[in-house]
Amino acid sequence: MRVPDAGLVRSVIRGGVRRRIRGYRRRGGILMYHRVIDAAFDPWGICVSPRMFDEQMQVLAEHRSTVDAVSFSADGDAYSRSGERLAVTFDDGYLDNVVAALPILERHEIPATIFVIGNAVGRTREFWWDALERAVLAPTVLPVELEITLGDERHRYTLADGSAEQATDGSAEQVTDGRWRADVDAAVTDRQRLFATLWAAIVVLDPDEQDRAADDLLTWSGQRVSVPRIMVDDNEFAELAAHPLITVGSHTLDHLSLTDLSPRRQRDQIHGGHRRIEELAGRRITCFSFPFGRYDDSAVAAARELGVDIACTSVPEPATVTDDRHTLPRLQALDLDGDAFARWLRDDHRLLRA
Ligand SMILES: [Zn+2]
Incomplete structure (x- = not known):
């Protein structure tokens, strides 16, 4: 049997205590989606089928619990003891967000934030x-x-x-x-x-x-190099930006790994992507998310400089009232049916009131 060292035991206890303390703070959940599509393979678990997405939105609609992601900002009202408030977010700007997800969001009247890569809009090739x-x-x-x-x-x-x-x-x-x-x-x-x-x-x-x-x-x-476009174009972006249920946010210019860039290039990517999305939307943009969930101190500083209300990571935890608004954690929603989705929120994260 392997005997764990004292440092490991201490860190496990600290982690457990930290989780317990987080569990008692006022909290809420920011859900992270990417694609709503039937996928044959999905190595990062980022595709939810339209049927499962519909069931998940049905659960949220029944609980009348969804809020805009910016409700998790400094003076936001998304945090509660019961953790019943949840926000829906999407990353990257895939065309299926408009074609498959938007009609479902409309049917259930659920607001969503879509973080769009600056150079994704109108991109005709895959990333x-x-x-x-x-x-x-x-x-x-x-x-x-x-x-x-x-x-x-x-x-x-x-x-x-x-x-x-x-x-x-x-x-x-x-x-x-x-x-x-x-x-x-x-x-x-x-x-x-x-x-x-x-x-x-x-x-x-x-x-x-x-x-x-x-x-x-x-x-x-032996695969075809060129395939039909899968990111939004200018018109679809404009449709999202004008939609009463949708808030658009920025997600850097090229979706590079920020923690592998110099602070100067991080800033170029974060600010360049934000400017591009503001130009396309024709108004101020107030939220941002980190590509691949990767961030460090200089990336967070550059995001803070944008003056946004919130910046989201992919740390898989509920958001609690004491969290830094520029590194808000998000829970990645998987391809689960409505019952499994509700159990995941309640049992794993103490969200979504019973
Ligand atoms: Zn992304």
């Missing part, structure tokens, strides 16, 4: 993370060898465990397992390891290098 999923997780068969230039470096990978060829004999389940989660499950097959390795290597590149890597991977895997 690299969507291309990477399609290139590495979708095909039934992949070439065994991959040689690719990432940034200035040439990389070589081999799919040696058979996860490349296995698919041809019908034993494809492990290879193309749509339930595999990159953030929860261990990478077991070479294909899953390749996905995780490439993701970590591409996230730190510049935008044009990311796009080049995406094209090279799609070509290598």
Whole structure:
């Protein structure tokens, strides 16, 4: 048996005490969504099917508990002992937010905040993370060898465990397992390891290098490089910005990993994205969220300089009244039916009054 060291025991106790103290503070929940779509694979758990999203919004509507995310600002009224107030947010600016989510939000009269990447609006190609999923997780068969230039470096990978060829004999389940989660499950097959390795290597590149890597991977895997547009265009953005239920927020210019950038580049990304969204919306924008939930002191300082009411992270906790309004935690809503969604809010987070 492994004997835990005293430092670990102390930190576990501290973590438990901290959670208990947080649990007694006035609180509420900020829900984080990305896409409302039926997805064949979803390694980050960011896709909720339209049917499940409808059931989840039905739960919120029955409790009459939804508020705007900015109600979690300094003088906001979203915090309560019972934790019954919840806000719905979306990140990135996917077209399905307009096509699939908006009619459901309208039917249940639920407000939502959509944090849009500045350079996503009108973008006709995928972002690299969507291309990477399609290139590495979708095909039934992949070439065994991959040689690719990432940034200035040439990389070589081999799919040696058979996860490349296995698919041809019908034993494809492990290879193309749509339930595999990159953030929860261990990478077991070479294909899953390749996905995780490439993701970590591409996230730190510049935008044009990311796009080049995406094209090279799609070509290598035999997938089409160009696909129908999946981000909002100017008109759809304008529809969101004018909609009485929707608040638009900013989400940087290019969705880079802020913690891998210098403070100066962080500021360029955060302020540049905010200006772009304000120009498109034609008015002041009052909320922001950190891409990939990644932030550090200088990124938070740059977000604070925007003068926004709230900035959201992806720390998976309820928001409590003493939290810093520029690093508000958010709970990632998964593809659950209404009952499981309600249980998750109540049992795991003591939100949503019984
Ligand atoms: Zn994002």
